[in-house]
Every structure is written in C-alpha cells, then in structure tokens.
Amino acid sequence: MPIASSHYQQKIDEATNFVRDRVNSVPRVAIILGTGLGKLATHIKPEVTLPYDEIPHFPQSTALSHQGQLVLGTLEGIPVVAMQGRFHLYEGYSSSDAVLPVYIMQKLGAEFLVVSNASGGVNPKFTGGDIMVMNSHINLMFRRHSELGGHNAIPGSPDQPGTLIYDRELIDLALQTGREHNFYVHEGCYVSLTGPNYETRSEYRMVRKIGGDVVGMSTVPEVLTAHSLQMRVLALSAVTNIAKPDTLSETTAEEVVDIARLAEPRLTAIVISLLRTL
Amino acid sequence: MLDLHEKIEDAVAEIKKHWDKTPHAGVILGTGLGSLVKEIEVEVTIDYGDIPHFPSSTAISHAGRLVCGTLAGLPIVAMEGRMHMYEGYPLKMITLPVRVMKALGAELLVVSNACGGMNPNYRCGDIMIIEDHINLMGDNPLIGINDDRLGPRFPDMCEPYQQPLVDRALAIARKEDIVAHKGVFVAVAGPNLETRAEYRFLRTIGADVVGMSTVPEVIVAVHCGLRVVGFSIITDMCLPDALKPANVEEIIAVANGAEPHLTTLVKGVLAEEKS
Numbered sequence: 001m002p003i004a005s006s007h008y009q010q011k012i013d014e015a016t017n018f019v020r021d022r023v024n025s026v027p028r029v030a031i032i033l034g035t036g037l038g039k040l041a042t043h044i045k046p047e048v049t050l051p052y053d054e055i056p057h058f059p060q061s062t063a064l065s066h067q068g069q070l071v072l073g074t075l076e077g078i079p080v081v082a083m084q085g086r087f088h089l090y091e092g093y094s095s096s097d098a099v100l101p102v103y104i105m106q107k108l109g110a111e112f113l114v115v116s117n118a119s120g121g122v123n124p125k126f127t128g129g130d131i132m133v134m135n136s137h138i139n140l141m142f143r144r145h146s147e148l149g150g151h152n153a154i155p156g157s158p159d160q161p162g163t164l165i166y167d168r169e170l171i172d173l174a175l176q177t178g179r180e181h182n183f184y185v186h187e188g189c190y191v192s193l194t195g196p197n198y199e200t201r202s203e204y205r206m207v208r209k210i211g212g213d214v215v216g217m218s219t220v221p222e223v224l225t226a227h228s229l230q231m232r233v234l235a236l237s238a239v240t241n242i243a244k245p246d247t248l249s250e251t252t253a254e255e256v257v258d259i260a261r262l263a264e265p266r267l268t269a270i271v272i273s274l275l276r277t278l
Numbered sequence: 279m280l281d282l283h284e285k286i287e288d289a290v291a292e293i294k295k296h297w298d299k300t301p302h303a304g305v306i307l308g309t310g311l312g313s314l315v316k317e318i319e320v321e322v323t324i325d326y327g328d329i330p331h332f333p334s335s336t337a338i339s340h341a342g343r344l345v346c347g348t349l350a351g352l353p354i355v356a357m358e359g360r361m362h363m364y365e366g367y368p369l370k371m372i373t374l375p376v377r378v379m380k381a382l383g384a385e386l387l388v389v390s391n392a393c394g395g396m397n398p399n400y401r402c403g404d405i406m407i408i409e410d411h412i413n414l415m416g417d418n419p420l421i422g423i424n425d426d427r428l429g430p431r432f433p434d435m436c437e438p439y440q441q442p443l444v445d446r447a448l449a450i451a452r453k454e455d456i457v458a459h460k461g462v463f464v465a466v467a468g469p470n471l472e473t474r475a476e477y478r479f480l481r482t483i484g485a486d487v488v489g490m491s492t493v494p495e496v497i498v499a500v501h502c503g504l505r506v507v508g509f510s511i512i513t514d515m516c517l518p519d520a521l522k523p524a525n526v527e528e529i530i531a532v533a534n535g536a537e538p539h540l541t542t543l544v545k546g547v548l549a550e551e552k553s
Contacts (some may be wrong), residue, residue, distance in 0.1 A: 142416030
C-alpha cells in the first residue's frame, strides 16, 4: 500500500469521516463521471448528495459541463459513491489534490473504480460516439504525486507484481455488454496529456505512432491511484471526435460535450452490467 | 490565473507611457538572433526590469529589453532576449509578454529560435519555417483556472502556424535564394542537449528539429487569438549515428551567420502584411 505523508493522510481521514457521518451504506463501487457523462448520476437512487465545497479538503471543480458533488446511493441495488464533476490537472490542481477523492472513496469502502472520460480518437477504425474500454494507457502528463512518502509509495507502482491495472474480467464484461446491446466496444490504449489545448496535428500523429488509440486529459492519475490501492478498475472512454491529422478540422469543447451525450446510454449499459454481476 | 489580466494591464500601461503606437506584430528574437534588432527603426527601448511582472533574462547571449519601433514599414514590438523554461521561470511568466503584445494591439506573432536539426535532409545554417509543433516540455502555460477574457478553455491547435504565412515565407525564401524547409518543431524542457537515443525517439515521433523554447509562446498566442509565423535556424545537426559534441560558441556563430537570411524572411513576411 502506498504510504501517504501524514499531512495528506490526515486530509484523507478528515474528508472520509465527514462523509461517513452523513451516510449509512458502505459503497462498493466508486464512479467518476467525466465530460458529458454526468447523467449516469440520474440512475442512482441517492441517499445523500454532498457538494464538493462542503467536504473538507475536497478541491473545487471548474471544467466545462462539470458539476461538483459527491453522490452516495444505490445503483441496481448496489451501494455506490459517484463523483459528479472531477479534477483535471489542466485546471491547476496538483496530482495529489486531483486524486484525493480516489483515496477517500476507497477508504469509504469502494473496491471498484469505474471511470469515464471523453477522448479524441486517433485509431482510424474509430468513429465519433464509439466507446473504448481501456486496456492500457501511456502517461505523458509529466506530473508527480507530491504528497507521498517512502520510496515504494508512488501510485501505480506494482505493489503486487503481476496484477494488471485494467482488470481483464471487467474489460471482457464491457465487450460482452456491447454485443448484448448491439453496439461496438473497442478495446485500446489511452494516451494522457495535461492539455488544456487540443493536440496539434503532429501531436496526434505522435500519439498514434507510439501506440495510442485515443488521447485525453484525465483518468490516468485516478486509475494509477486506484490500482495502488488495489481497487479493480474499469475505465471507459467515449470517443467524441476523430482526429485525422491529414485533414484536420477544428475541435470545439461544445462539440465534444454533444457527442459525449450520444455515447451516454452505452456507457450507462456497461456500468449497469457490471453492477448486476456484483 | 485570474491575476494575469491585471498583470497584463500593468505592463501595457507602463509600455504606453513610453510608446503609444499600436504594433501590428510582436517579434520574439531567439538565441543569436538578437541583432535583427539592428534592422528596426528603433523609437523606444525598455529594459524588462522596468516593465511590471516581466522577468529578467539570464540566458547566454540574451539582452533583455523590449524594442518598440518600425520594421518593414510596420509598427512592431520586439523582445530582445527571451526567457526559457530551463532557467526556472514558470511558463505563465515566460508567455506574459505575448499577452502584452496582444493587449497592445498586435495581430501577428513572429517567433524565432535556434534549434537542432534531426531531419537528415537539413543542413547546418538552413532555416525551417515551423509548420507544426509537438509539446514535450512536460508543462503547459494554460494550466490553471481559465480566464475567459483572455481566451478559450480548450484552444484548438489544428493550425497554430497559419498555412498562408508558411507559404508566404517559403515563397520569399525561393525568391531570395535562401534554403528554407517547412517542418515540425518539438519542444523539450532541456537544459541538457538530447542523448542519441532521445534524438532517435524525437525523430520517430515525427519531429524535424528540436529546441527548448517557442512552443509555450505559440500556445499562448493561439489562446489569445494571434496569428503566428515561426522560424527555426538549424544551428547544429543532431544525427544520432554521427553525433558530435555540441559547442555553444559554434551554435551562436552559425545563428549569427544565418541571421541575414532570417532578417530577409521576417521583413518580407511583414512587408506583405501591408498589402
């Protein structure tokens, strides 16, 4: 287990206790709802909703289309904790702040992390609106987690050699859900950059060349943290725009949000399938 | 980040005390290219130290002042001496002058740098018109809460260097018999030069030249809505299988030697702005 600095550990403990005092159930699944995918929260039967600014030490959300609240309740009868609104490194949060909620959700009891994001597709087989289940990532964010102590305390370092970050059973479940509901789910590699600018044509070519299928500005810090805490991770990417570097057209945030909404029912179906297996 | 707006206003107010024209273009002069300033009909120079929130410039061969005047008949402001990430300045500070140029009224940013050539078809002393870039600096000047008064949260980067300006610069180069390429610039933080393995890596991901500047300024220029034209002088060739130790004096000598070409191109690009 990673060793957090005592100051950081204290933040985790205080925030966790604050949430625990307000909720009876112990969440089994933590869900981070990314760009344009916040409506999954409407499927949750809420027990309590906590705005981020009421939770001690919780950072505040600023990104487009993101609200900022922690929803605790049940989804398909399973107790869950969901982040409606997340923290991106491009907003200026340190890595340590951006992943603090993951520590808190794990401490509340969550064994699974389900995380979603919007991404730009560089794999030419992908189409806008497709879903990709992440089976790997390439971290090009160049950010360190500054508040951990101990040489073996880096999130994502293999505490249990041999365990994969992206859980194979959960990937297969996502692929199967796609077949059952008659939509295509790709499996692939997510390249994370900090942003906030969209990529240049040369950067899209680079991402493709080094093995990426999609590129985005989130998810990897949270996933690394969850893995270091031995949570099982399911990471889903809504491919919102297709980057064709040789005929590139402009990408706008509004367009990304619109297409992410089209992917929403599919994403919801996969998460519900997961919960039904529990 | 929301204090940036005030910093820009402070700097603009100070500059306007000395020079009240509206520049058409801002020019950033990179390593060894500072004497392009000689071509400017100088009206006012202001030391960075006298402009609020401007950092001082410490890099080798860099002066550190803002030159206001006329180049190719157009009012311009030029940065003689630029700040680099490897000097330890935050990218927001490095790029503040670009926002100040925009706030003064500039429409166009002209950037130049000295770089290492990795494309084997290039030669030392050649000029490359920057067509696109890859940011591998590990940082971004736009990280932080976005001030919507300054630009959008997620700026598009499909054409940071306007194709018509690239074409214009290439046409001028042909006319003036100057060897000029168009290619991809990759920015790294430095300050060490790259290892042979790193050169192979950078070439593999699609870059033609490598340098330690320019990309932060261009990202901010796109964010605030400036058109950009960028010039790289290839001051040493970085061919991993025939690599020689780099020599800073030689690099500066090559940059100085190529400077008349760069001057011709910059003046030519600006002269066609008028028409």
